[in-house]
Amino acid sequence: MSDMKTAILDAAERRIQAGGFGGFSFREIAEDVGIKSSSVHYHFPTKEDLAAEVVRRWTDRTSGNIDREFAKDPNAKRVWAKALRGTAFSKAHMCPCTILGASSQDLPKAVAAEVKRFFKMCQDKMVAQGMSADDASEFLSTIIGALVVANALRDSAEYDRATTTFRVAEKSAA
Amino acid sequence: MSDMKTAILDAAERRIQAGGFGGFSFREIAEDVGIKSSSVHYHFPTKEDLAAEVVRRWTDRTSGNIDREFAKDPNAKRVWAKALRGTAFSKAHMCPCTILGASSQDLPKAVAAEVKRFFKMCQDKMVAQGMSADDASEFLSTIIGALVVANALRDSAEYDRATTTFRVAEKSAA
DNA sequence: TGCAATCTATCTATCAACAGATAGATTAGT
DNA sequence: ACTAATCTATCTGTTGATAGATAGATTGCA
Numbered sequence: 317m318s319d320m321k322t323a324i325l326d327a328a329e330r331r332i333q334a335g336g337f338g339g340f341s342f343r344e345i346a347e348d349v350g351i352k353s354s355s356v357h358y359h360f361p362t363k364e365d366l367a368a369e370v371v372r373r374w375t376d377r378t379s380g381n382i383d384r385e386f387a388k389d390p391n392a393k394r395v396w397a398k399a400l401r402g403t404a405f406s407k408a409h410m411c412p413c414t415i416l417g418a419s420s421q422d423l424p425k426a427v428a429a430e431v432k433r434f435f436k437m438c439q440d441k442m443v444a445q446g447m448s449a450d451d452a453s454e455f456l457s458t459i460i461g462a463l464v465v466a467n468a469l470r471d472s473a474e475y476d477r478a479t480t481t482f483r484v485a486e487k488s489a490a
Numbered sequence: 491m492s493d494m495k496t497a498i499l500d501a502a503e504r505r506i507q508a509g510g511f512g513g514f515s516f517r518e519i520a521e522d523v524g525i526k527s528s529s530v531h532y533h534f535p536t537k538e539d540l541a542a543e544v545v546r547r548w549t550d551r552t553s554g555n556i557d558r559e560f561a562k563d564p565n566a567k568r569v570w571a572k573a574l575r576g577t578a579f580s581k582a583h584m585c586p587c588t589i590l591g592a593s594s595q596d597l598p599k600a601v602a603a604e605v606k607r608f609f610k611m612c613q614d615k616m617v618a619q620g621m622s623a624d625d626a627s628e629f630l631s632t633i634i635g636a637l638v639v640a641n642a643l644r645d646s647a648e649y650d651r652a653t654t655t656f657r658v659a660e661k662s663a664a
Numbered sequence: 665t666g667c668a669a670t671c672t673a674t675c676t677a678t679c680a681a682c683a684g685a686t687a688g689a690t691t692a693g694t
Numbered sequence: 695a696c697t698a699a700t701c702t703a704t705c706t707g708t709t710g711a712t713a714g715a716t717a718g719a720t721t722g723c724a
Contacts, residue, residue: 320673335596338512341709354712355674363710410592417642418584418592422509428644435642453639453651458628461635465627468591468609470602477627494699515683529700531685 321359323349329370333408336415337367337423364424367416371430374412379437392445393455396438397482400459404475409467414460455482495533497523503544507582510589511541511597538598541590545604548586549611556615566619567629570612571656574633578649583641588634629656 327348331340342353342363349356360366378399385395403411413434420428435456442452462478476483501522505514516527516537523530534540552573559569577585587608594602609630616626636652650657 318673334593336510336512336593338510339593339596342711343709351673352675353710354676357711358673361711409595413642414638415592418589418638419508419510419513420642420644421583422513428642431642432644435639450651450654453636453648454632454653454655457635457639457652458632459635460638461631461633462627464588464592464634464638465609465631468587468594468605470594470606474627477624478631479628480624481628492699516685517682525699526701527684528686528702532699535685537684 318359320349320351324356324359324366325370325373328366329374329412330408332367332370332412333410333415336419337363337427364426367424368426368430371413371416371427371434375430375434375437378434379441382441386445392442392447393482396442396455397459397479400463401475401479401483404463404466405472409463409472411460411463414463417460418464458482492533494523494525498530498533498540499544499547502540503548503586504582506541506544506586507584507589510593511537511601538600541598542600542604545587545590545601545608549604549608552608553611553615560619566616566621567656570616570629571633571653574637575649575653575657578637578640579646583637583646585634585637588637591634592638632656 324345327345328340331344331348342356345366346353346356356366360369381399382395385399386392389395400411403409413431416423416427416431417435420431423431438456439449439452442456443449447455459479459482462475465478466472466474498519501519502514504522505518516530519540520527520530530540534543555573556569559573560566563569574585577583587605590597590601590605591609594605597605612630613623613626616630617623621629633653633656636649639652640646640648
């Protein structure tokens with residue numbers, strides 16, 4: 317992957333984290349990376365292509381991060397809660413899949429499909445790590461919702477308040 | 491409140507539930523209610539005004555619904571879980587405050603403030619109903635997140651999976 | 665080696681569609 | 695006659711997308 321393609325994905329990711337699919341334009345991305353909007357189209361023909369690849373990359377990256385941390389700490393919930401905590405306290409504050417998932421009904425097919433894939437990956441991995449299906453559903457909802465509520469209240473500490481149980485507990489293991 | 495003003499709020503609410511703040515235009519709303527876009531501006535001067543009032547109404551409505559149901563059932567979590575379940579299984583599938591909360595960083599001030607007010611209302615009411623602050627934070631995150639995940643997976647039943655604990659349990663009372 | 669063909673990555677310029685917003689005329693109810 | 699509500703018409707700006715030109719690197723063949 318060329319440097320420019322990566323830079324475009326980075327810029328799009330940042331803007332999607334703030335405003336979702338409607339929250340970025342080819343011209344804005346172009347300014348961010350220092351080229352013209354038509355050149356962004358060269359790398360990603362349509363807006364749908366670009367957004368879908370941002371989500372795909374995020375999913376794969378998250379999956380890898382979780383695997384790496386789970387190898388070091390067998391408490392799956394703590395691993396997940398810590399991983400998303402990084403997002404809550406990052407500059408962007410939000411996970412692109414969460415903001416896109418909330419407006420999933422208004423998304424181009426390819427983007428909606430990638431977002432769906434992200435949440436499926438989360439649930440499947442949690443079950444593989446030992447959680448029951450219901451437990452994984454409830455837990456995933458909690459950490460995703462914590463991201464939304466913290467963002468809405470403009471208070472990252474709110475994420476900690478909502479996830480104390482999982483980040484601290486030594487018992488309720490994977 | 492005039493019938494037309496209510497109809498405009500209804501239309502805007504529906505469209506916000508699907509696509510957030512960027513998911514509706516004055517022209518679309520105008521078509522929905524059968525007038526011209528300039529006439530929508532007569533009732534709500536700016537897009538910010540309209541969106542803010544949609545959220546304000548949703549907050550007040552939700553607050554009233556919860557109070558009414560809590561008077562009939564003293565189990566606060568069951569009351570909240572059932573109330574949001576109605577949203578998850580509605581045609582719109584989403585709560586406007588949730589979709590707007592996820593993109594809160596990109597919202598006009600007045601809208602962001604109203605969204606913040608919604609989540610504050612939820613937490614304050616939960617605490618007033620007997621939950622601890624941390625418990626309220628975690629529980630609110632769970633039901634909000636369940637809405638997002640169910641929407642992204644295009645499967646309302648996912649909301650039930652994530653909230654079984656609260657909707658069924660007779661014990662973990664308010 | 666040297667030349668022709670092709671590819672990569674960017675540019676300029678432009679299009680039709682749509683956005684939010686405003687001014688001013690018109691209509692209908694009291 | 696006044697007012698509330700709607701209309702017509704228009705403005706300025708932005709959007710995603712496309713066409714066509716260009717410079718430079720790479721490749722393939724004689």
